[in-house]
Amino acid sequence: MLRQIMQRTITGRFFNKLFLTYSLIIVTTVVILISFITDNIATTLKRQAISFNQQVLVSLDSYYQQKITNMKVFLRNIINDEEFYSSIAQFLEISSDDDQAKYMSLFTAVQSKLTTSIVSLDNDITNVYLYRNDQSPALVPIYKRIQNYPYNIDESYMKDLVQTTMFFPPIHSSMTKYPQSTYEYTTYDFIRDPDDVSRILGVLVIDYDCRKLVNSFSRFREYIKGNILILTESGEVVFDDSERYYKKNYPHTDVILGSQSNTIYLKNEILNINRNSRYGFISVGEIPFRDLYQDIGVINRKIYTITAISLLMILLLTFISNARFSKRVRDIVRSIRKIRNGIFEIPPPPSNTKDEIGIISMNVFEMSQRIKSHIEKEYVYDLRRKETELKQKEAELYALQSQVNPHFLYNTLEVIRMKALTYKQNEVSTMIRILSDLFRSSIKEQMVVRLRDELNYCKIYLELFTIRYGDRLEAIFDISEAVLPLGTIKHLLQPVVENSLIHGIQLDWDSDRVNRIGIRGYLEDEFLILEVADNGPGIPEDKLQEMRKDLDDPYLTKQQIGLFNVNRRIKLIYGNDYSLQIASKPGNGTTVKLKLKPLTLEELEAHVQSDARG
Known part of the structure; x- marks a missing residue:
């Protein structure tokens, strides 16, 4: 059954073979081309995602570094103002139990000066604290954006910090007393004794809203895949765009610290890394393959849909064109078969077809008309020839019937003419001679x-x-x-x-x-x-x-x-x-x-x- 179908639709049909071959070539070419395109798109999207992520990390690094730099500038300005620096040193060393009035006077002066010189210059600041080493109260809030809101600093943590002289602290959330508090990150620097710089009197602590960090790369938001983080050199989370790793150890810390590469490919994601050696923090961009493949899948589906529609249209147009040409060729074949069987009445081709098939069809039609005309001419000529022969035979028969032995009539006329001359009938003799000459001419063949x-x-x-x-x-x-x-x-x-x-x-x-x-x-x-x-x-x-x-x-x-x-x-x-x-x-x-x-x-x-x- 299948063999018969193949014989009827493919083997005996040249244009169907051509269409099938053409279709296979097109489909194969398109499949190879689409595979190449999708592979390049996937590669390009990966590179693009890494590039955008790197730009975000650079922007975040620049922003975070600027906040740390600002902290250093604030402290340097304090140190340069000897009078104010002296007031801060006295405030950090005085106890509220010794002289309440002096303590409040110094606190008011320090609070006013710090608020004016620091908070008014940076709207991202949420809290300013002074940690009084070995004094009570140890942690003194200088500025709070939200009044009556509990502060997040753990005094014991600050005490340990001063003892270790650690330069870069983690984010507040890892040391907060109050889970309901907002996420903040902290910058700080030590305030030293003006007379003995090795002695730490206290710590200037400034908190920033983590949401302001997000604003630093908001222009890249629609292009960002995955999560953005800031880690300390020990792997503690300072900032997490997704808020998944706050109060937790980052799971890929060992991989990051053990590699010098800026791009690390893991099983399920790509890590993009930007290290800040000056201030000792690491910006990390997580790019999950799932998000990449999701975008790639969307683009691929669009490509596959457009390709399928285009391919279908191409094959449909090819099939229609093939069917049209096939029909025209079949018409030519039928005309040739008619001519072979002696039938020359074939329809003329359409006058609006000027291509090769139209030229062949017109030539076949003209050939049939010429053959027909030639046959008709030969037939008419043969009829004329036979008619002429018939007329000649009829004329010969008629002449034979009319002659009735012309030599006998000629001799008889000559005897009559001689008789007329004997009786002096010259006119009659002349007429008989003329008639004899006419008759002699008539009987010549x-x-x-x-x-x-x-x-x-x-x-x-x-x-x-x-x-x-x-x-x-x-x-x-x-x-x-x-x-x-x-x-x-x-x-x-x-x-x-x-x-x-x-x-x-x-x-x-x-x-x-x-x-x-x-x-x-x-x-x-x-x-x-x-x-x-x-x-x-x-x-x-x-x-x-x-x-x-x-x-x-x-x-x-x-x-x-x-x-x-x-x-x-x-x-x-x-x-x-x-x-x-x-x-x-x-x-x-x-x-x-x-x-x-x-x-x-x-x-x-x-x-x-x-x-x-x-």
Whole structure:
């Protein structure tokens, strides 16, 4: 069953094979191209994600470093202000139990100065503290953005911090007393004794809102994949964009600390790293493969959808085009089969198709029409040849029937002429001699003669009528010397002259009127023109139209011997471009014109023989 389907739809159909091959090539090419494109898109998206993430880390690093730098600038400004620095040193060393009034006076002065010099210059600050080493209260809030909000600093942590002189603390959340507090990150620096810098009097602590860190890379937010973090050199979390790792140890700390690379590929994610050696913190960007693949999947689905639609449209258009061309080729094949079977009636191709198939179809159509025309011409020519042969045989039979032993009649006429001379009947003797000459010419078996001989025959014929009618008949010959050597059909002109004598002029009338017959011969364009004109009464218009119509009748009968016979002989020998024409007006006579092909005797004989051979 499958084999039959393949045989019917593929094996025997060239255009179906072409369509299948073309489709396979297109699909294979598209699949390879799409694989290459999607692979490049995946690579590009990874690079792009890493690039954007790196820009975020650089921006975050710059912002966070600026806050630490600001802290150093604030402290340097305090140190440069000796009076204020002295007030801070005294405040850090005085106990509230010793002199309450002095303590409050120093606190008010320090608070006012710090608020003016630090908080007013940076809107990101949320809290400012002074840690009084070995004094009570140890932790003194200088500025709180939200009043009556508990502070987050653990005094014991600060005590340990001073003992270890650790430079970079972790975020507050890892040491907070109050879980409901907002996430903040802290910068600090030590306040030392002006007289002994090795002695730490306290710590200036400044808290910043973590949300302000997010603002530093907000312009990249829509391009960021995954999570952004800031870690200490020990791996503690200072800032976490996702808030997942606060109060926890970062799980990839060992990997980050153990690698010098800025990009680390893990099983499920990519780590982008930016290390700040000056202040000892690490910016980390997590790029989960899941997020990357999600974007890649979205793009790939769009590519696959567009590709599938485009491929379907291409194959559909190819199929339609293939079906159209296949139908046109099948039409050509059907036409060729018709021609092979002898059927030449095939429809012409559409005129608006100018491509190769249209040219082939038009050539097949033209070929069929030419073959048909050639066959028709050969068929008509064969009919004409057979008709000519039939007419010749009929004429030969008619001549044989008419001759009735012409030699016997010729000898008899000669005996009568001699008898007339014996009785002195010279006129009768002359007429018998002329009749004998005419008869002798008629029985010759020549089919073509020179025009000179045909004209002489007509002159002898007219001589008989001149003897009979005397001066009442006048014959005028106006023949160009150029046409006399040309050939013509034997006895072609004599029937026309005879018709003019019998039907054109009025010889039997008892009148002194001179009847004239003019015979002209000349060359006109590519024709040999022979004219026989008379001055008779002419032919009525209705009769003339009837005669002209009868001249076009291709069939002759024995009763149609005169002008119709002459016209038919002309067409049979010379073709349809040559003919006998009649012109007449009542009262102005009649002119019969023969349009012939100007051929020499030899050329005409060869032409007649070639027609006879077919």
